[in-house]
Amino acid sequence: MKFPSIGEPGAEKILLFSRSHPVLGLDSNGMRVLLRVGYGQEARSYSTTYHSVKDAIAGELKEDYDWLIRAHQLLHRHGQEVCRRTVPLCNSCPVTGQCRYYRKTSK
Numbered sequence: 001m002k003f004p005s006i007g008e009p010g011a012e013k014i015l016l017f018s019r020s021h022p023v024l025g026l027d028s029n030g031m032r033v034l035l036r037v038g039y040g041q042e043a044r045s046y047s048t049t050y051h052s053v054k055d056a057i058a059g060e061l062k063e064d065y066d067w068l069i070r071a072h073q074l075l076h077r078h079g080q081e082v083c084r085r086t087v088p089l090c091n092s093c094p095v096t097g098q099c100r101y102y103r104k105t106s107k
Contacts, residue, residue, distance in 0.1 A: 009050060016072065022063040024071060026053065029079025036083060036101035 006014075012025030026034070031053050035042055040053035061068065082089045088101075096102040 008047070013072070016065070016068055019065045022065055022068055024054070024057070024061055024068050026050065026072070027076055027079075029077075029083075030072060030075030031079075032085060033075050033079045033083045036088075036099055037095060038098070038100040 009026055009031075012021075012023045013027070014025070015021035016023055016025045031050060034040065034053050034057060035049070039056040040049065043049045043052065061071075082093050090096055090099075090102050090106065093099065093102070096106075
């Protein structure tokens with residue numbers, strides 16, 4: 001994180017993909033998916049939201065690089081293609097049964 005413009009999320013992704021530290025480095029897409037499903041609470045500060053999601057998901061993570069990398073990739077892709085920031089494709093989402101956001105917005 002001593003490099004300019006590298007914050008905690010970026011540093012954690014570097015540590016994960018370099019297999020230096022088994023941590024789920026979330027990007028904004030993955031964090032949005034986890035928030036919408038029900039992990040953590042959104043706050044005014046990105047950092048506060050990030051830590052809230054990380055704390056909420058911590059008990060369900062494995063300390064296995066392959067598992068964490070796959071989780072990162074799936075969350076990233078799902079956030080980009082289905083659980084988009086604007087106009088999410090909830091009708092084609094496979095996790096609507098567990099999604100707090102879907103229950104809240106589909107009424």
